[in-house]
Amino acid sequence: MIPKISLTASVLALLTAVHAESRLSDYIQPFVGTQGEGNTFPGPSAPFGMMQISPDTDPITWATASGYEYTDPSIMGFSMTHLSGTGIPELGDFLFIPQTGEPKLNPGPKDKPDEGYRSRFSHDQESAEAGYYQVKLLDSGVNAEMTAGERAGILKFTFPAGKSSILTDLSHFLTGxxxxxxxxxLRVEDDSxxxxxxxxxxxxxxRQMYFAAKFSRPFDSYKAYSGGSEVKYDSYKTYRFRSSHEVFGPDLRFLAEYETKQDEVIMVKIGISPVxxxxxxxxxEGEVPAWDFDGLKEKTKSAWDKELEKLQLVEGSEADKQTFYTALYHCFMAPTLYQDANGEYRGLDREVHKAEGFNNHTVFSLWDTFRATHPLFCLIQPERNVDMINSMLAHYDQSADGMLPIWSLQxxxxxxxxxxxxxPVIVDAMVKGLEGFDKEHAYEAVMATATHPEYDGIAAYEELGYVPFDLENESVSKTLEYAYDDYCVARMAELFGRKEDQARFEKRAASYKNLYDSETGLMRGKDSKGQWREPFNPHEYVHMGDFTEGTSWQYTWHVQQDVEGLAELMGGKEAFVSKLDQLFTFHDDETNDMEDVQGRMGEYWHGNEPAHHVLYMYGEVGQPWKGQEKIRHILATQYGNKPNALTGNDDCGQMSAWYLFSSLGFYPMCPGSDDYVFGSPAIEHAVMDLGDGHKLDIKAENQSAENVYIQSVEVNGKPWTSVRLPYDEIKGGGTIVYQMGPKPSKWAADS
Amino acid sequence: MIPKISLTASVLALLTAVHAESRLSDYIQPFVGTQGEGNTFPGPSAPFGMMQISPDTDPITWATASGYEYTDPSIMGFSMTHLSGTGIPELGDFLFIPQTGEPKLNPGPKDKPDEGYRSRFSHDQESAEAGYYQVKLLDSGVNAEMTAGERAGILKFTFPAGKSSILTDLSHFLTGxxxxxxxxxLRVEDDSxxxxxxxxxxxxxxRQMYFAAKFSRPFDSYKAYSGGSEVKYDSYKTYRFRSSHEVFGPDLRFLAEYETKQDEVIMVKIGISPVxxxxxxxxxEGEVPAWDFDGLKEKTKSAWDKELEKLQLVEGSEADKQTFYTALYHCFMAPTLYQDANGEYRGLDREVHKAEGFNNHTVFSLWDTFRATHPLFCLIQPERNVDMINSMLAHYDQSADGMLPIWSLQxxxxxxxxxxxxxPVIVDAMVKGLEGFDKEHAYEAVMATATHPEYDGIAAYEELGYVPFDLENESVSKTLEYAYDDYCVARMAELFGRKEDQARFEKRAASYKNLYDSETGLMRGKDSKGQWREPFNPHEYVHMGDFTEGTSWQYTWHVQQDVEGLAELMGGKEAFVSKLDQLFTFHDDETNDMEDVQGRMGEYWHGNEPAHHVLYMYGEVGQPWKGQEKIRHILATQYGNKPNALTGNDDCGQMSAWYLFSSLGFYPMCPGSDDYVFGSPAIEHAVMDLGDGHKLDIKAENQSAENVYIQSVEVNGKPWTSVRLPYDEIKGGGTIVYQMGPKPSKWAADS
Structure with missing residues (x-):
């Protein structure tokens, strides 16, 4: 008989060894998307964590909304919160900057780091992995490492010998x-x-953010600054007493000073709270009780392993796996946890609330993430998706406007x-059978939001059947998006058996027809008198014009809920395909004001979200192969494992979610419907864990870079000839087997 | 047999009739102190209430720190919080302004009310009583009435017919x-x-302050403004949606609009919270559940009746009673309650705390109120005084500097x-035997505060025996006040039997001797090398010089704890008296920078607190009659029942507390000691309710305006020949009977 303790130790050793060989988190490449338009950040974060510690290189430019741009020459310091992939900079709370020599209080310009606390850095002496980031600050010689848990993290600075310091710049954030x-x-609680x-x-x-920071070594001395001046009582300057232990104002700094030995490590543990x-x-104290940097790092890395197991790429090159798992990593970056360990958070009414029965989340980039991110969550993050829906309902309850979130931040x-x-997020979850939120309450919230009398021309939209351009900007895009959302409302009403609501919203869902100009065969602005927009250049993007971040040619396809209806307007499926083909061939010389809308094929711009369902329309109108080749082209050229791999803002995971679904060969073209639509798989073998032991095994046989065309499909062992894949068919797990080939086939052409 | 119900009704009617005849609160004259230096406010407040609704006439000048100056020509509106009698303006949160015609958003200049929302007013159409204020706004014709409870109040506006409105100006406060x-x-919760x-x-x-306001009539319409512009979504101006239900920024207004009938009443109920x-x-909702203006007014008036019963002037003219009870009213204005109905408050660390086992208070004007206000509370507000001490201890616990309050505000x-x-506040309460606070904790807090290494030169003071003027401004005043405070610390150490601490602080209590310049016979600055201040003009006040709001001549007497020791330094009691006499005869032509230090007799300035104990020193050195005549002169000339009656800032009740004690014939010359010192009573008959059925009955026989000299005293029926009155002698109630006469007597001359 082997003593129990030895057995346990042996098993642990074995498991560790196995684990060490095959950690999914090792494929995560945090630099993906940090160069160019991706706007991701390289620093550590736990899955959906409230804290994202990361280096900031620029607080202002819209092209660096996450704080970090790979090509920037210098780093300001390391702040506690970041947005992943947005087009607008924000967060970047509480910047910590290790320095040597005479401390500087201001960052200085990006290209002249000597003028401030910025430091040069080199990608050769920089590294990142899941839960960890490291950079050598070349000017000071300080090696900076960091790891983060859900609400707290650790900065680890290795100093050279001499006069050293750690500056906390409370005035810093990503201001745009x-x-x-x-x-x-700022409050100095004790000597560390x-x-x-x-x-x-x-x-x-x-928005308010609080922090608590403990330093592993007591300060030799410290200084607090307001508006650049040290705050200290001086009888003859300040007259009355002034505390140097607490400081208030819009422009504060804290400097911890040390005399360090060569290679001396000083760590800072930091917790944040919105309350x-x-x-x-x-x-x-709850999350980082000890000075155990490696322990916290490992805990977060293990958390990533666990999350990545939900969608595994079984076969694939190292590069493929890096691209795939990094996309999954980026999908799991947001919406982020937004509540303290005790359940408290600051609600939309700016009051402190306690989340009861759910975990409150924020950062709802819904214009993006309703498309594929939340549908992906329905499959592999159902509990978190329900948390997110409950967070949206809490938002509704706290809203002065009585609305669900549009794009909510803290x-x-x-x-x-x-x-x-x-x-669509709520309705899609209902259609997919997710439980754990109050559906009557959700119905009330959905109806209140969709009929809000003041919001963005809804009243005129309901009355006229479209948003008129003389009363409201972005009128065509609004009409089209409302019509799609209204399709979802109608589906919800149907589920509730509320026929009157269903009829009302089915009618609204057809509103897109009112802006279809049969003369040009495109969507076009109409004023409240029923007159078309004149002049009309369907290739032109006009800021505050009739379209949102796009042109008529791009938005005309924004009818996810009724492709057949749109095709009918265009004169049938052939005419539809012919028109859609032109989208990919039109050459545009004159684009303006579109700097973060990248990833073009003709006028198709994959870098922005209104495009994301468009390629799947080919399948709906009987020519799926036309979509297949283009989907595979995009998967191959607009994603990857390099910093510059993303051609558009990752937008809180939406670009990445498109990649994941499309790689698997199907896509939620119309969230809120029952079906996915097949495209062309790029993987050979992947497994999706749907929970409760349900696994969806997806294989593509005869797969290669050239074999982009589906020849046939089997679902759960049955030959499958429809371009549509119903959720019911896969919800209990099963198999999808694609047969691929180098030439277009007529598979599903009649569906 | 009379049916029970009739009996009850009869008794009630009888009680009401009796009550109506003899309500103490009717003597309260809220306008006392509103003209000139008093800096009181005329609006309603419950005793020690968190809310003080009052009209504001000026937000800036230091001479109008309470917001209202009786001689100002126009009223801005009515705000929710006010300080009583301070020298610095603050509070004035949330101004409500009723208007007619085209609403104005800014107040306009004081003397040109037509340029803004200000209105002219006339004292003929203005009235105030305990819990109530009324004014006719002459420009709009609106009659404004208001009443307040502890944390909530009601504004009642009677409008003429036509276009009316109520503006809430969130940008207003008393800014100085x-x-x-x-x-x-600002958040619009619903239509009212x-x-x-x-x-x-x-x-x-x-500091943060929150409010909730309910309007008795739903708005016909409303507007929210930020920076002077209406906040409203306009597709083509604001681009993206903008809520008009919630507004943020540093400069907000809310306008409720109505079409009113002639004499239509619209009320606004308002609650405030620091949390x-x-x-x-x-x-x-807890305090003002109904639209019952008269009910709330009566409730607050009754609360005042109850508080005023604690010190009753049994005999006296109407004017005397008005002066007396108004002084008591002003004493009971601060420190104010500072916690919500659920016990929550915002602590010194700006975090939300819950008061456990006490009611949290704020507005600790301690440099003033340690002298007579808190000693008065020891006698007639012992429970509230203990609440205040517990509030101070909570402040200590929350202090980044580890100190008890100096002058704390919210x-x-x-x-x-x-x-x-x-x-002295804490020690005096201990000496007087008050229970209900943690004395060990208090000891720790007192020691930490008195030995704070960074605060105002304490370190040098302990080392050198005085605060040196080359290192610290106001060095002489600081030395003298520290020495007195240290006497109190020593007494506390004595009560705890901590002999080492006692000895240390007894030594510090004698520090005043180190700054006594025997050449001039006055207190004089000394530098860290031991050199006297040169040149030295003992009559001159120098801002940031060696004295605090005073001259050497005024501060030399600031040795409450050891009059005998000071007399000894001066060459004995006769020399002391001779010197003290000069204080009252010196003529000063050159006063500068002293605008709020009024109430002079020679260089004696009753209008500022360092003078308050000085007249009682005559008694301590054997010539009480010299103090008696002057005390009576001040009682008769520097107080009264008129708006301009107060000659100095009431300073949260300290000026008034001096009046009350002095009227009764004794004064807490040295809080923290066992004794009061007799002066000269101005009353004929007063009764102090010490609680638990203990009443102190005070009579002055042969009293008149000329009979200002005590001939003899009986305490509890015993002839009393000492100038000192021990607390032990009166704490269980009893009697004091003075015999008065027109000529100085040798009574107590040998004590």
Whole structure:
């Protein structure tokens, strides 16, 4: 008999060995998307974590909304929160900067790092993996490492010998060109602990963030600064007493000073909270009780392993796996947790709430993520998707406007983009049978949002059947997106058996027809008198014109809910295909104001979301092979495992979710419907874990870079000739087997 | 047999009739102190209430720190919070302004009310009583009435017929010349409810105040403004959607619009909270559930009746009673309650705390109120005084500096004035036997405060025996006040039997001797090398010089704890008296920078607090009659029942507390000691209710305006020949009977 303890140890050793060989998290390449338009960040974050520690290289430019641009020459420091893939900079709370020599208080210009606390860095001395980022700051010689848990993390600085310091810049955040630091607090709690808060008038007006930071070594000395001056009592300058232990104002810094030995390590543990300093400290102490950098790093890495198991690429090159798992990593970056360990969070009414029965989340980039990210969550993150829906319902309850989120960020609503795309997220979850939210309450919220009398021309839309351009900008895009959202509302009404609502919203769902101009065969603005927009250049993008980040040619296809109806308007399926073909061949010389809308094929711009369902329309109108070749082209050319691999903003995972679905060979062309639509798989073998032991095994036989055309499909062992894949067919797991070939086939052409 | 119901009704009718005849609250004259230096406010407040609704006439000048100056020609509106008698303006949160015709958004200049929302008013059409204020706004014709409970109140506006409105100006507060509105929120909750918050960088950095307001009539329409512009979604101006239900920014307004009938009444119920909008609403709904203006008014008036019963002037003219009870009213204005109905408040660390086992208070004007206000509370507000001490201890616990309050305001410390006068408040309560606070904790807090290594030169003071003027401004005043406070610390150490601490602080209590310049016979600055200040003009006040709001001649007497020791330094009691006499005869032509230090007799300035114990020193050195005549002169000339009756800032009740004690014939010359010192009573008959059925009955026989000299005293029936009155002698109640006469007597001359 072997003693139990030895057995356990042996098994553990074995498991560790196996684990060490095959950690999915090792495929994560955090630099993917950090160069160019991707706007991702390289620093560590736990899956859906509230904290994202990452280096900031630029707080202003819209092209660097995550704070970090791979080609920037210098790093400002390391801040605690970041957005993944957005087109607008925000967050970047609480910048920590290790320095040597005479400390500097301001960053200085990007290209002249010597003028401030910025430091040069080299990608040769920089590394990142899941839960970990490291960079050597070349100017100071400090090696900076960092890891993060859900609400707290650790900065680990290795200093050279001499005069060293760690600056905390509370005035820093990713301001973009218009946001403002309103106010902040800093409190020196003891010889190695500080806490603080700042209040930001940012993308969503008024958000507060608190922090608590413990330093592994007591300060030799410290200084607190306000507006660049040290805050200290001086009887003859300040007159009355002034505390140097607590400082208030819009422009604060804290400097911890040390005399360090060569290679001396000083760590800073930091917890954050949207509610209070006390909660930030509790988050810190709960999650990072010890000075165990490697332990926290391993915990977060293991969390990533676990999450990545939900969608595994069984066969594939190292590069393929890196691309695939990094896409999954980016999908699991947002919406982020937004509540403290005790359940408290700051709600949309800016009051403190306690989440009861769910985990509150924020960062709802819904104009993007309703398309493929939330549908992916329905399959492999159902519990979190329900948490997110409950968070949306809490938002509705707290909303002064009585609306579900449009694009919500922490305790605020940015009102970014158009439509009311909480609706497809909720309806899709209902259609897919997700449980755990109050459906009557959801119905109320959906109806209130979709009929809001003040929001973006809804009243005129309901009355006229379209949003008129003389009363409302982006009128065509709004009409088209409302019509799609209304299809979802109608589906929800159907599920509730509310026939009157169903009829009302089915009618609204057909509103797209009212803006179809049969003369040009395109969607076109119409005023409240029924007159078409004149002049009309369907290839032109006009800021605050009739279309949202796009042209008529791009938006004309925004009818996910009724491809057949659109084809009918265009004169039938052949005419539809012929028109759609032109989208990929039109040459545009004159694009303006579109800097973050990249990834073009003709006028098709994969880099922005209105395009994402378009290639799947080919299948719906009987010519799936036309979509297949283009999908495979995009998968091969607009994604990858390199920093510059993403051709558009990752938009909180939407670009990546498109990649994942499309790689598997099907896509949620119309969330809220029962079906996915087949495209062309790029994988050889992948397995999706649907929970409860249900696995969907997906294989593509005779797969190659040239064999982009589906020849036949078997679903659960049955020959499958429809371009549509119903959710019911796969929800209990099963198999999909594709036969691929180098030439277009007539597979599913009649479906 | 009379049916029970009739009996009850009869008794009630009888009681009401009796009550109506003899309500103490009817003597309260809220206008006392509103003209000139008194800096009181005329609006309604419950005793020690968190809310003080009052009209504001000027937000800036230091001479109008309460917001209202009786001689100002126009009223801006009515705000929710006010300080009583301070020298620095602050509070004035949330101004409500009824208007007719075209609404104005800004107040306009004081003397040109037509340029803004200000209105002319006339004292003929203005009235105030306990819990009630009324004014006719002459420009709009609106009659404005208001009443307040502890945390909520009602505004009642009677409009003429036509276009009317009620503006809420969230940007308004009493800014003085340097404070700033940082940020605010406004939320339209429904068609008759708004909530909001503002964040003020004020006297004590960063304080937040929330409000909830319900209007008795739904708005016909409303507008929200930010920076003077209406906040409203306009597709072509604002681009993306903008809520008109919630607004953020530093400069907000809300306008409720109505078409009113002649004499239509619209009321606004308002609750406030330092914690949240939710708490403000709960405070409002808890305290003002109905639209019962008269009910709330009566409730507050009754609360005043009850408080005034604690010190009754049994005999006296109507004017005397008005002066007396108004002084008591002003004493019971602060420190104010600072916690919501659920016990939550925002602590000194700006975090939300829950008061457990006490009611949290704020507005600790301790440099003033340690002298007579808190000693009065020891006698007639012992429970509230214990609440206040517990509030000070909570402040200590929350302090980043580990100190008891110096001059605390809501969630902040203003660091106003000098010394550490929480100490005498706590020690006096201990000496007087008050129970209900943790004495060990208090000891720790007192020691930490009195030995703080960074605060105002304490370190040098302990080392050198005085604060040196080359290292610290106001060095002489600081030395003298520290020495007195240290006497209290020593007494506390004695009570704890901590002999080492006692010896250390007894030594510090004698520090005043180190700054006594025997050449001039006055207190004089000394530098760290031991050199006297040169040149030295003992009559001159120098801002940031060696004295605090005073001259050497005024501060030399600041040795409450050891009059005998000071007399000895001066060459004995005769020399002391001779010197003290000169204080009252010196003529000063050159006073500067002293605008709020009024009430002079020679160089004696009763209008500022360092003078308050001085007249009682005559008794301590054997010539009580010299003090008696002057005390009576001040009682007769520097107080009264008229708006201009107060000659100095009431300073949260300290001026008034001096009046009350002095009227009764004794004064807490040295709080923290066992004894009061007799002066000269101005009353004929008064009764102090010490609680638990203990009453102190005080009579002055042969009393008149000329008979200002005590001939003899009986305490509890015993002839009393000492100038000192021990607390032990009166704490169980009893009697004091003075015999008065027109000529100085040798009574107590040998004590």
């Amino acid at each position: 060109d218009r946001f403002k630091m309103i106010w902040s607090q 602990t500080i806490t603080g808060m700042h209040l930001v008038d940012g993308w969503a007006r008024e 209070s300093k006390e909660n930030a400290m509790a988050n810190l 305790s605020g609503e940015t009102w970014c983009m158009i439509g009311y795309h909480s609706v | 010349d340097r404070f700033k509105m940082i940020w605010s929120q 409810t708004i909530t909001g918050m503002h964040l003020v960088d004020g006297w004590a950095r960063e 949240s909008k939710e708490n403000a609403m709960a405070n409002l 969630s902040g410390e203003t660091w106003c004035m000098i010394g550490y006068h929480s100490v």
